[in-house]
Amino acid sequence: MSAGLVKFVAEHTARDEIDQAARMVAVAAWLYRVIGGLFVVVGVALAMTVPAILGLEGETADVARALGTIASLDLAITMLSLAPLSVLKGLHRFPVVNAIQASGAVLALGLTVVAVKTDTGIVGVSVAWASSTLFMTVGYAIVARRIVPGHMAPPVRRDVGDLRRLVRHSRSIAVVQVAVHLQGRLDSVVIAAALPVRNVTPYSFAQRLADGTRIATDQFGKVLLPVASEVSATRERDAVRSLFLTSTRLTVAIALAVGLPIALLGGSILEIWVGDEFAGYGALVAILACAAIVDLPSYAAAAVLQS
Numbered sequence: 507m508s509a510g511l512v513k514f515v516a517e518h519t520a521r522d523e524i525d526q527a528a529r530m531v532a533v534a535a536w537l538y539r540v541i542g543g544l545f546v547v548v549g550v551a552l553a554m555t556v557p558a559i560l561g562l563e564g565e566t567a568d569v570a571r572a573l574g575t576i577a578s579l580d581l582a583i584t585m586l587s588l589a590p591l592s593v594l595k596g597l598h599r600f601p602v603v604n605a606i607q608a609s610g611a612v613l614a615l616g617l618t619v620v621a622v623k624t625d626t627g628i629v630g631v632s633v634a635w636a637s638s639t640l641f642m643t644v645g646y647a648i649v650a651r652r653i654v655p656g657h658m659a660p661p662v663r664r665d666v667g668d669l670r671r672l673v674r675h676s677r678s679i680a681v682v683q684v685a686v687h688l689q690g691r692l693d694s695v696v697i698a699a700a701l702p703v704r705n706v707t708p709y710s711f712a713q714r715l716a717d718g719t720r721i722a723t724d725q726f727g728k729v730l731l732p733v734a735s736e737v738s739a740t741r742e743r744d745a746v747r748s749l750f751l752t753s754t755r756l757t758v759a760i761a762l763a764v765g766l767p768i769a770l771l772g773g774s775i776l777e778i779w780v781g782d783e784f785a786g787y788g789a790l791v792a793i794l795a796c797a798a799i800v801d802l803p804s805y806a807a808a809a810v811l812q813s
Contacts, residue, residue, distance in 0.1 A: 507679075508534075509679050509812065510672055510675040510679055511596070511672065512596040512731055512735070513731060513735045514672070515531065515592060515596030516597070516731075516733075516735035516739075517735045518739075519597060528656060528658070528659050528660070530672060531589055531657055533664050534589050534592070535660070536664055537669070537672075542584075545582045546578050546579060548578070550574070553570070553574025556570070556574065569629060572632075573628065573629065573632055576633060580636040583636065583643050584643070587639070587643035587647075590651075590658065594654075595731075597657070598729070598733070602653070606646060606649065609642075609645070610641050614637075614638035617633075617634030617635075618631050618635070620634070621633070690713075693709065694709060694713075708784055709790065712772070715779070716768060718764060718768055719761055719795055719798040719799060720798050722760055722764040723760050723761050723802045724805075726753075726756060726757065727809055730753050730810075734746070737749050737813075738813045746810060750810045753809070753810070754806045754807070757806045761799045761802040765795045765796070772788040773785045773791070776791065
């Protein structure tokens with residue numbers, strides 16, 4: 507849904523329809539609050555009941571309940587951050603977003619060190635990460651309200667038509683995102699089912715290394731969606747076509763610049779990263795990196811079509 511909100515914020519802002527953008531933001535924020543509340547209720551209920559179902563007792567059960575409760579609260583806080591975050595992305599305020607995320611990462615690191623030093627265990631580490639999520643959520647909300655107060659001004663009533671429009675657009679995106687996540691995570695399941703389980707480990711390391719190509723290219727793709735939405739809303743079809751061609755060329759260049767070194771040096775990188783016993787899996791890294799290079803240029807087309 508956040509990708510849909512990014513599109514609508516960029517589109518309405520490009521047309522100088524700030525009130526309509528604010529209505530879409532208000533509808534999305536309301537939906538996120540509902541979803542966050544459901545996460546808390548369902549998550550806490552599962553945290554309290556699942557340990558007993560699994561037969562956990564004593565300190566192990568207490569830790570499981572605490573972790574489940576913290577995880578549900580962390581998810582709910584994340585939901586509250588998505589509306590202001592989407593507004594900032596839709597208005598191309600990526601330097602601000604990066605600054606908040608970097609600050610949150612530094613805070614999480616510092617709190618994690620404190621949790622480890624004070625011997626609070628995995629529960630303390632989880633609290634540290636949830637605290638950094640809360641910090642970033644508050645940061646997005648404050649910055650968005652100060653920079654673009656018109657977009658964050660909640661309307662008196664929420665239009666059901668805007669709600670339907672956002673949900674209808676988000677349904678297709680949800681299918682795509684679920685498919686992408688399944689594609690990236692089912693490999694290990696298939697390997698574990700068909701081959702000795704020990705093969706999952708080298709494949710997982712090789713996949714994470716090859717994903718460097720995808721991570722580098724994704725950063726460009728995040729900027730492309732709001733830009734494409736703005737161009738498609740305010741300019742001629744030729745401008746959209748030009749943006750598509752330019753973004754595809756840039757994506758290919760980034761994918762090749764990152765992917766080819768990984769493919770050629772995969773074995774050596776694995777040796778430095780995880781040890782000599784994995785140096786022989788360079789061919790696996792090369793196959794996965796080349797697959798990413800072939801796959802990634804389609805991302806530009808997906809962003810333009812989505813816009």
